[in-house]
Amino acid sequence: MVVSLGPGFPEYIIPRAQEALAEAQVVVGYQTYVDLVRPLLTDQEVVATGMTAEVKRCQVCLDRAGNGQRVALVSSGDAGIYGMAGLVLEMCAAQGLKVGPPEGGLEVDFYLEVIPGVPALAAGAALLGAPLMHDFVTISLSDLLTPWETIMKRVELAAQGDFVIVLYNPKSKKRDWQLGAVQELLLRHKDPATPVGIVCRAMREGQATMVTTLADVTTEPVDMQTIVIIGNSQTHAYGQYLITPRGYRDKYQGQVSGEKPGSRVRG
Amino acid sequence: MVVSLGPGFPEYIIPRAQEALAEAQVVVGYQTYVDLVRPLLTDQEVVATGMTAEVKRCQVCLDRAGNGQRVALVSSGDAGIYGMAGLVLEMCAAQGLKVGPPEGGLEVDFYLEVIPGVPALAAGAALLGAPLMHDFVTISLSDLLTPWETIMKRVELAAQGDFVIVLYNPKSKKRDWQLGAVQELLLRHKDPATPVGIVCRAMREGQATMVTTLADVTTEPVDMQTIVIIGNSQTHAYGQYLITPRGYRDKYQGQVSGEKPGSRVRG
Numbered sequence: 001m002v003v004s005l006g007p008g009f010p011e012y013i014i015p016r017a018q019e020a021l022a023e024a025q026v027v028v029g030y031q032t033y034v035d036l037v038r039p040l041l042t043d044q045e046v047v048a049t050g051m052t053a054e055v056k057r058c059q060v061c062l063d064r065a066g067n068g069q070r071v072a073l074v075s076s077g078d079a080g081i082y083g084m085a086g087l088v089l090e091m092c093a094a095q096g097l098k099v100g101p102p103e104g105g106l107e108v109d110f111y112l113e114v115i116p117g118v119p120a121l122a123a124g125a126a127l128l129g130a131p132l133m134h135d136f137v138t139i140s141l142s143d144l145l146t147p148w149e150t151i152m153k154r155v156e157l158a159a160q161g162d163f164v165i166v167l168y169n170p171k172s173k174k175r176d177w178q179l180g181a182v183q184e185l186l187l188r189h190k191d192p193a194t195p196v197g198i199v200c201r202a203m204r205e206g207q208a209t210m211v212t213t214l215a216d217v218t219t220e221p222v223d224m225q226t227i228v229i230i231g232n233s234q235t236h237a238y239g240q241y242l243i244t245p246r247g248y249r250d251k252y253q254g255q256v257s258g259e260k261p262g263s264r265v266r267g
Numbered sequence: 268m269v270v271s272l273g274p275g276f277p278e279y280i281i282p283r284a285q286e287a288l289a290e291a292q293v294v295v296g297y298q299t300y301v302d303l304v305r306p307l308l309t310d311q312e313v314v315a316t317g318m319t320a321e322v323k324r325c326q327v328c329l330d331r332a333g334n335g336q337r338v339a340l341v342s343s344g345d346a347g348i349y350g351m352a353g354l355v356l357e358m359c360a361a362q363g364l365k366v367g368p369p370e371g372g373l374e375v376d377f378y379l380e381v382i383p384g385v386p387a388l389a390a391g392a393a394l395l396g397a398p399l400m401h402d403f404v405t406i407s408l409s410d411l412l413t414p415w416e417t418i419m420k421r422v423e424l425a426a427q428g429d430f431v432i433v434l435y436n437p438k439s440k441k442r443d444w445q446l447g448a449v450q451e452l453l454l455r456h457k458d459p460a461t462p463v464g465i466v467c468r469a470m471r472e473g474q475a476t477m478v479t480t481l482a483d484v485t486t487e488p489v490d491m492q493t494i495v496i497i498g499n500s501q502t503h504a505y506g507q508y509l510i511t512p513r514g515y516r517d518k519y520q521g522q523v524s525g526e527k528p529g530s531r532v533r534g
Contacts, residue, residue, distance in 0.1 A: 085396065090397075093510065094520060135406045
């Protein structure tokens, strides 16, 4: 199982993930995230490794699952968004393993369930109010696995499409200039007054949010546990919130109780 | 409070949301979603309305919260992604209300907390394996609140940027041609063999997934409770899964236990 832990605090981990941890014989993960869920563990074996040992972690999971053990590979946020779900599946494929979901009824080397979670983009957006109410793009600024030109091209296309832009991995100890380069590029396409929300450590110890403008973004409060959300042309600040409207104005102004059919927000 | 319910089954609702429902005096929502959480309710007053009564629902919340009641406005998936968080904040702003988070210590007309959830895009991606492991865009095909030309422009820019593309609201009873139009446009930019995943009713009654190609997408299994995920140029099928790789191949081929620092998946 690949188990998403959500943003951090246990009240944000779905019951299915908590159950999967309880059922596991081995829990594998990055040290920081294993520590986060230790209160949820009993007598499971724990294999915790450092930051850059992703391949090693996945291999431990494949080996143990191949031996018939119930393994939980933990991943913060949602495991399917820049998380561990992809690498573990890539390695299964590269090693010719057959995997499938528990309910699939197929002949497999082992079962694999990806348990989703609250992604950082949703946790961060919730703290900012409602910045993601319209079409958005999610871009990682880490150029370790993606050429920088590709990242910049994507940022530019996102601006041309007036998408809300969510930036993951805006900065790390060794990468401190990327966010400034993105800001500079975006200022060529977007209003300098475009609202920007910065959320550090959403729903975990040390949580902080900040609302600023594209012109005033600084990298100071930003780190690896931060996401940055840049509004579209309609996004506006409201107190300490950001709102990206969705075209309802005609419906709630002047005719609050007589709206016509046709609006389409998911209830 | 705006309470995200996640995809559907109670094991996918975060504890914070369950607690918020338990604490509420009034629960407001679209009939279908209120029914979903009825087992979690005790003696709360329930105000359930039909599909297109979003403005009315929000106004009920504003009125009740203004009278000092604890209100939970429920929204499926994540309330911040095409959900109810935006409209309720828009209406607060339009009516000149002061709202803020419970821990803010500000003088407000009432407190407002947006509780995030597992969005449909994460639930659907989990069932498909790992299609969202690289930069992606999320686009709603509903042209009721957005001009169709804007939607098509965004689809085209997403293709040019080789983003993974997540389509919300691909079809409804009255809108049946949009997905075909998007497919036709994408076929001008992308390989017809590009893998596409279709997920209906992720983690709720009637769940179904399908992996196909861009050339073979049909609207047949698609409805309003469906999301469609279109791969980037690197996405490949693996059994019944989709994998969008993230540039790790050098790291896990041939040197499984000796990988170099520098990889950067969130643990």
